Amino acid sequence: MKKQHSERLQPRSFPVVSWIFTLLLVLITFRIGAEMPHGLNADGLGVMGVCLAGVSLVRRIMGSxxxxxxxxxxxxxxxxxxxxxxxxxxxxxxxxxxxxxxxxxxxxxxxxxxxxxxxxxxxxxxxxxxxxxxxxxxxxxxxxxxxxxxxxTIAWIADVCTACALVCGVMAFAVA
Structure with a gap:
């Protein structure tokens, strides 16, 4: 069977902006997680959740x-x-x-x-x-x-980040 050719139309800046924000916010998330004291910190978990929600939002919009x-x-x-x-x-x-x-x-x-x-x-x-x-x-x-x-629309990175943001939010609420 012959493979069907497809053409992708998207502003050039979308993938670049998407990856820059993804890497930056994930780096911030890991940094906060690594610097968290030995116990869980509700503020740290909340910020991690917000960063991951930001990744999800940016990936969905810039994935259009x-x-x-x-x-x-x-x-x-x-x-x-x-x-x-x-x-x-x-x-x-x-x-x-x-x-x-x-x-x-x-x-x-x-x-x-x-x-x-x-x-x-x-x-x-x-x-x-x-x-x-x-x-x-x-x-x-x-x-x-x-x-x-x-x-x-399935956006794997955005969907995983949304799930992780929800987990961080629930954990922040439970710890507080």
Whole structure:
């Protein structure tokens, strides 16, 4: 079976910012944990929980992207991923935020291309709209189930950090 080519659309700064904040906040978390006195400290555990929650938040937001495949577009937002077959897309445009309008009238907005002051000068959102529209103009297969699928976005690092932040919060509450 032939492997399907996919193209990832995402502002260049997102992965860089995501990894910088992840490494910084995880380093702070480990440092606090290592410097904690022999007993558990509620304040230290609370700060560790906040740092890990920060990692989770940054990873989810900066993990937003659009993935173009031969037959569909996946809009990966922080909590929900939308998989839309190309044949169900009516239009793609930008009014500051990249918006995909489907044939049934629903709109899907992309967090990755949510617009910003910098984007007004750089034009990342407009380039993404042009790229998606060029994909739509190409011939695409009519296969697939023709359904728009919404599912929870899985972000392993963010999900693990969220679980660890909850554990730190519960432990801080129990120790206090």
């Amino acid at each position: 992207r659009i993935i173009l495949t031969g037959a569909e577009i996946r809009v990966v937002n922080p909590l929900i991923t939308h998989s839309v077959p190309l044949r169900l897309i009516k239009s793609v445009d930008s009014d500051g935020t990249l918006t995909i309008t489907t044939v049934n009238g629903s709109e899907i907005r992309s967090t990755a291309f949510g617009g910003s002051v910098i984007d007004n000068f750089v034009g990342t959102t407009d380039r993404a709209v042009d790229r998606i529209n060029s994909q739509l103009r190409r011939a695409f297969p009519a296969g697939g189930n023709g359904l728009i699928v919404k599912r929870y």
